[in-house]
Amino acid sequence: MWVTNGLRSGIVFTLVKTDPDAEPRHKGMTCFICEKEPGVGENTGEYAGFTVPPQLKKMGYKGVESTELVFDGYKCPAENILGGEDAGLNKGFAQMMDALEVGRVNVAARGVGLAQRAFELGIRYAQERKTFGKPIAEHQAIYFKLADMGTQIEAARMMTLKAARMKDAGERSDLEAGMAKLFASEAGRFCAEESLRIHGGYGYSKEYEIERLYRDAPLLLIGEGTSEIQKMVIGKKLLQRYKI
Numbered sequence: 569m570w571v572t573n574g575l576r577s578g579i580v581f582t583l584v585k586t587d588p589d590a591e592p593r594h595k596g597m598t599c600f601i602c603e604k605e606p607g608v609g610e611n612t613g614e615y616a617g618f619t620v621p622p623q624l625k626k627m628g629y630k631g632v633e634s635t636e637l638v639f640d641g642y643k644c645p646a647e648n649i650l651g652g653e654d655a656g657l658n659k660g661f662a663q664m665m666d667a668l669e670v671g672r673v674n675v676a677a678r679g680v681g682l683a684q685r686a687f688e689l690g691i692r693y694a695q696e697r698k699t700f701g702k703p704i705a706e707h708q709a710i711y712f713k714l715a716d717m718g719t720q721i722e723a724a725r726m727m728t729l730k731a732a733r734m735k736d737a738g739e740r741s742d743l744e745a746g747m748a749k750l751f752a753s754e755a756g757r758f759c760a761e762e763s764l765r766i767h768g769g770y771g772y773s774k775e776y777e778i779e780r781l782y783r784d785a786p787l788l789l790i791g792e793g794t795s796e797i798q799k800m801v802i803g804k805k806l807l808q809r810y811k812i
């Protein structure tokens with residue numbers, strides 16, 4: 569379920585349980601590079617058994633497709649095991665986790681971008697809209713919103729850059745990537761809602777961009793691991809680092 573670009577892709581990395589009896593259970597998984605025809609729902613010939621049902625309907629993030637993928641009788645040759653059969657068989661979990669580290673920095677960066685845009689829209693509107701004889705930006709309640717948004721964005725950006733630099737340098741960055749992803753995606757959701765509130769009734773109108781950001785923001789709390797899962801990863805890693 570929920571495969572981004574599932575229809576238009578020509579290859580799909582698929583994590584498969586290849587040794588159901590393995591202990592611990594994550595050691596029995598292999599990553600297959602599954603090939604198919606890009607843009608084709610019902611594959612035939614060498615890709616028969618690989619079907620892409622119609623796209624899933626979503627609340628936001630409508631710029632990219634999201635699909636289900638159905639494998640029924642599909643055959644993938646052993647040479648398509650990621651890393652080769654010798655090195656890759658039952659090594660899929662670690663490979664996927666490595667990819668998730670990059671993915672989490674990616675989502676963190678999207679959280680920063682979404683939060684930044686929501687902030688820009690909010691701080692502009694706050695100076696344009698007047699109530700009780702002055703721009704709403706001059707009401708203390710709105711100051712506080714701008715201050716909270718600006719502060720969260722600054723922190724989220726720094727955390728994201730740190731995690732990205734570590735990944736670039738080839739260092740293990742699961743803790744930092746998890747923290748950046750958690751904080752920046754929550755900052756994106758927070759800033760989208762605060763900016764929507766600053767827009768008053770217009771925040772609820774499709775005429776204003778903030779309405780779309782408000783619908784897009786929750787995906788970042790879910791994709792590449794939910795906030796709850798990030799907290800599990802972070803807690804576990806902290807206990808490893810600070811073990812007494």
Ligand SMILES: Cc1cc2nc3c(=O)[nH]c(=O)nc-3n(C[C@H](O)[C@H](O)[C@H](O)COP(=O)(O)OP(=O)(O)OC[C@H]3O[C@@H](n4cnc5c(N)ncnc54)[C@H](O)[C@@H]3O)c2cc1C
Nearest residue numbers: 569570571572629634787790791792793794795796797800
């Ligand atoms: C638009 C979109 C695009 C996506 N694109 C892709 C993609 O391209 N490739 C891909 O692989 N995936 C993709 N995903 C899937 C996404 O990564 C998962 O939906 C996400 O990781 C959550 O998993 P789940 O849906 O199975 O939720 P569940 O695991 O069923 O979670 C449900 C709830 O239970 C909580 N929960 C689950 N387990 C625990 C636990 N152990 N401890 C505490 N709380 C827990 C979760 O935090 C959540 O609140 C996409 C999802 C969406 C919505």
